[in-house]
Amino acid sequence: MNRSASRLLILSLSPLRSDPRVLKQINLFRDKYQVLTCGFGPAPDGVAGHFELDRVLPSWPRDPKRLAARRYRQVYWNIAAVAEASRMLRGQHFDAVLANDANTVPLALSLEPVRGVHADLHEFAPKEHFNKPAWRVLVAPYVRWLCRTYLPAVSSVTTVSEGIAEQYQKDFGIDVDVVTNAAPYAELEPRPTGEKIRLIYSSAGQRYRRIEDIIAAMDGVPEDLELDLIVMPNEPEYVDQLRSQAEPLPNVRFRDPVPYTELVKTISEYDVSISVIPPTNFNLAQALPNKFFEAVQARTALIIGPSPAMQTLLERHGLGAVTEDFTAEGLRAVLQSLTRERIDRWKANADKAADELSSEHQNKAWERAVAALLEPAEA
Template sequence: MPARPSLLILSFSPIRSDPRVLKQVELFRDRYDVTTCGYGDAPDGVVEHIEIPRELRAWVDDKLAIATRRYSRAYWGMQAVADAKTKLAGRRFDGILANDLNAVPLALSLEPRFGVHGDLHEFAPKEKDDDLRWRLAVAPFMRWLCRRYLKQLTSITTVARGIADQYEADYGVTVGVVTNAAPYSERAPQPVHAPIRLIHSAAGQRYRKLENFIELMKDAPANVTLDLIVMPNEPDYVAELKALGDGVPGLRFRDPVPYAQLVDTLAEYDVSMVFLPPTNFNLAHALPNKFFEAVQARLGLIIGPSPEMVALLEQYGLGAVVPDFSVESLRVVIAGLTPETIAGWKTAADTAAHALSAQAQQQAWVDAVAALFARA
């Protein structure tokens, strides 16, 4: 075995802009010979990058195979899977870190010398369980992937304890947790602005109900403003939001910024609203990037009663919990904001920034990958 084991980080995502996968690259590139395989350009510091063309989908095009439950044919027929399989043919790695369920079968098929660690970013069988068609057609395929492949993994992590518990209960596997914590940022809390500056950044997806924030601002106190940073995941929905928000006092849509600039951008504000109605299983158990990015930006937090977030917010005194997911209850919390309260939240975020940084949260990845190579 060479002095530096070879590690393939496999992800059907644009790795340079995928915060979770980019953290893996940065964590392991100085420890192992890291090769990446995914969309887009090579991340910095890797030995090699195997690029999957952006136009190739990492999802099933063969609807007949899904409908007739020929799931093996459906999986191996995915355009991105087929492309990556061809490009990786004949390559042998000491270990593989497979991101998300759709990368797991391919990673296992490559037969790395010492095993595959699977990092599951969501609870895949309930990813879109708010959609009846998805529950009927796609969920059985996801469950099949879990039943067939999860027990073949050497180790598994996911993003939150509630999701880990569900995988363990349903599939009899042991799952560790690596949160979506942001890298530590050295900065001091900024004074509270007048008016108070609120921020919400999100993927532009209809099931997130971002129109709630526009409804909030139609009758918000005059001493608060809200900026929305919305990614164009569903362009029609984002266009609807902007039309709905046109002319609403104190509301502004701000263009998305690169991930590397996000914490600096957030630091211009006072409070981040990480308010995610539990429209599906994964949102009910959400512990998202934006929670941790707010801490590194030294902001206060306003969240709904999402159990994973509530536990950390209350442990460190980071902000306020809205008692339910209604706009009315959110409006009451906003109306009660004072500069003194927010300043206290910002100080609490500064105190918690080391403990809630990516550097402090990633030990489960370090241990899992080291354990792969210890099998040598």
């Protein structure tokens, strides 16, 4: 097959220009195939074509009556973003589709791409919002139906961590490969720790992440520790509460969010990146997040909670410290134990691990899966 003629649609009901995982896919494939995209907001750089969805369109069901009646096919095709994407893509020809998240898989299959569909599942979809009672009762059964009905029809599947891959296999009997949320390799070197130990925490501003515990941990730590937070305004009222909480603490500051392309460089200004994620739902318990890998590329040390997937990699490569639990007290105990010598040793280990833990190394499962569709003779 002529590579340049192969039309690959990358489909995601997310804002593509700020979705790190989707941007990695685009960057990986845009020089190999004719990459087209469909998602919220303007076209990502370097694509051959783009189908732009209005950001205000809901991408998950808001149809409690049909959900309660289990009229799931009607539920799916009446989701506003799905309906609009279906209308825009009708009549288009694609050789393959890379469908991001479970909520795009039925749409991708309906396009009948010549070579098939690869599904990349960013979370374990049936438990994505399992901590919300209404979602657990109404939406979770619908998502399980969606996975049970449509995932067996795709050609291949990837997800973000081994724990989530094992759950998909256990619940739906499908083979799932792993592509971590690794960041692209950065040509950086560890920066010696200075007089002040500079800490960074970057996150979506969502209440279930318990960012207030990160701030509370800074009360009573040595004076040479300083924490900056980069928090996206996902829940503005919650972020305002965090800012108010931090005001009495002279060693805690907020800084404005930066574009994803500048994030690793920004983090490299710091000594230690905090990636403590309380297991308030299944997916967070299995988390292996972007910020873990961004810290490695930034050549900073890491402090994490006892999250199994992160802990395995951190201990394997000697990248930092693990808190005893997910509380403010547990984090404060680690912060109080920090020394410049330990931090510099962890930074050096991050530098050694940066190539292996880069997206260039980790993304090979995507390359294999898409090549199996578009270049079957070579795969």
